[in-house]
Amino acid sequence: MADVGIGSGINIGSIVSSMVAAERAPKETQLAKLEKKTTTQITAVGAMKSAISDFQTALGSLNKAGLFLARSASSSKSDLVGVTANTTAGAGSYQVEVKTLATNSKVALAAIPSTAEAPVAFASGTLAISLGVPGDPPTKETFSVTVDESNNSLAGVRDAINEAGKEKGVSATIVTDEFGSRLVLTSSKTGAGRDISVAVPDEVAVQTGQTALSSLAFDGTASSTGSGARVLSQAQSAELYIDGLKVVSETNKVDGAIDGVTLDLKAKTAANEPLTVNVSEDKAGVKKQVQSFVDAYNKLIGVINSQTKVTSVGDGKTPVTGALVGDATARTLLGTIRNELVNTQGGGAIRVLADMGITTQKDGTLAIDSAKLDKTLAGNFEQLSGFFTGDTGLAARLDAKLKPYTETGGILEQRNKAMTETITKIDKQKEDLDRRITSLQERLYKQFNAMDTLVGRLSNTSASLLASLENLPWAANNSKK
Incomplete structure (x- = not known):
């Protein structure tokens, strides 16, 4: 196909390209915007699902009665005697003296x-x-x-x-x-x-x-x-004294001498210098898990906030909007978990998170008053288990609200499936647009080439007529005058 018409001298290629571009541009722009928006939403929903999953993991770790039954054990000289304790160990302090190690x-x-x-x-x-x-x-x-x-x-x-x-x-x-x-x-x-x-x-x-x-x-x-x-x-047994009571063990792992406690004998103690073994409730472990719960919740709120906010960038400029602004799924999820957090539970000293020093900030995240939480751990440790664990505990209630979003075939999976189908449809529309534009281009070239041929023929006919007219007698006389 010639770019410049032989008969007409018109730049057919340029005209066809402009017409094709004008026809393609609106639909192509529409599809590009839709693809970008959908892809951004898929990423946003994926980030939200990941944050929900992390929060559910934290809830699962918090919803364990064993967490609140765990015991913390320490040795004043851990290089001589290590110590661990299980949930059956009673709180207490013991003086331990190691005379001989098992060999x-x-x-x-x-x-x-x-x-x-x-x-x-x-x-x-x-x-x-x-x-x-x-x-x-x-x-x-x-x-x-x-x-x-x-x-x-x-x-x-x-x-x-x-x-x-x-x-x-x-x-x-x-x-x-x-x-x-x-x-x-x-x-x-x-x-x-x-x-x-x-x-x-x-x-x-x-x-x-x-x-x-x-x-x-x-x-x-x-x-x-x-x-x-x-x-x-020579093979020998370990010999140690616990609060002055003699204990003999075939191995250096001494189980059962103190109920629920395992002593790991590493070296002998100096004469008349016993070390101290302390066993207590594992309040530090519980506090760490509560912090993990708050961190995971704040991560989820941060993801939702970033995807649903509108940020102004200056006068006369279009604001930056999150991928899920106005999205009903994100809005409903946010409302659901916030409502569950403020629901009161029981009638004891701990009924809501605020009673243990965990409060909601302006941006929706949680903050821990460490001093107040420590006070709760010291004075109302037993009530924490009932607040967080069990079928009616806060962890189970929150997890129940989140499951419809993350379970197989759940809300987010269905949402992601719909958006993925949209991307597939966009790809199909792009292919259809390419075929339609190719067909239009071919048709326009045929039409302009036909026009160019016709113009060429008309030009030839006109030249022939002019030549014939100039050869007529009267035309010749006129030319002599």
């Missing part, structure tokens, strides 16, 4: 001459490795290790012990000292009487070049010097 058994078996050039080879047989078990009478837990030609080296015996001793908590390593190489056995279990011993109940006759398997036997008590077997660490 495990560790023994070094007899040193065996063994080098890379001349590795030891044991005679075949069975090692019976035992751990004492306290009781009356005491017993032993024993596991067996078979030694044969496939594993009769020092490393082979070590690996066999490690494999067989997994479940019993016994492991082996090789340590080489001035007397030779030793198998060092370590138990993971602590407590008096849980000492390691090694017996050889079954041994094949020693062949030339072999070392008797019985050289690894050790009763766990008769510690030798030189190359003989020795005790590196």
Whole structure:
């Protein structure tokens, strides 16, 4: 298609482009505005849904009776004794003195001459490795290790012990000292009487070049010097005193000595210098959760406020409006949760949030009077649980109001679905507009080209007529005059 008409000399391309642009512009502008508005609203609704979800999470954490039953436990010397408490622990203060820590058994078996050039080879047989078990009478837990030609080296015996001793908590390593190489056995279990011993109940006759398997036997008590077997660490129980009362524990985790409290013994205390363990209601944890509730609520209010406000930007200029200005969903949600916050509950000292120092500000957010909240925690701690938790507590009531908005198929999901469908329709209208404009452009080019052809023909006819008229006799005479 020519941009400039041959017959008419008119710039057909420019005219068609202008007409097409004039036809496209209004609809294109309309669709662009609608797409921008809808996309902005989708983002705003998504931000609101996220803020509601965060608020619901905070409500769920607050709506737990266990939060108000939790206990806070502290140790005056946490580097010596750590402490935790569960909900059954009673409030109180205890003096704790640690005399000994629970230890495990560790023994070094007899040193065996063994080098890379001349590795030891044991005679075949069975090692019976035992751990004492306290009781009356005491017993032993024993596991067996078979030694044969496939594993009769020092490393082979070590690996066999490690494999067989997994479940019993016994492991082996090789340590080489001035007397030779030793198998060092370590138990993971602590407590008096849980000492390691090694017996050889079954041994094949020693062949030339072999070392008797019985050289690894050790009763766990008769510690030798030189190359003989020795005790590196004897198993013992922890011994501590709580308010002067003696407590013995097989492990350094002492459960039940104080009801609901676990003591984690880390080191001995200095003589006559007991540390203090305090157990109390976990008021700090409750205060932290109340702060999280307020923060999540304020985040939600902030999102709604930013999306529903109109901001002036100067005289004569169009104000900046939020994506959800005048939106019924946001307005209804805001009214619903605000009404629930001011509803009174019960007839005790805590009936509304303001009774514990939580008040509403001009912008709709909440503020905490920390001193008043601390006073409530100190004087009316028991009533906080009833105010926030349970089916009729504030947390459950607010969550019930929010669920219709966030649940599957809920208000916000339906709203988002409708807006997504609008975007899809806009894309379809854009495609339709492109097809219509393409068709219009083709039609206009055909019409202008036809006109150009006609003008060209008329110009040729006119020139021909003028030439014929000039050749007539009278036209010729006239021309001579």
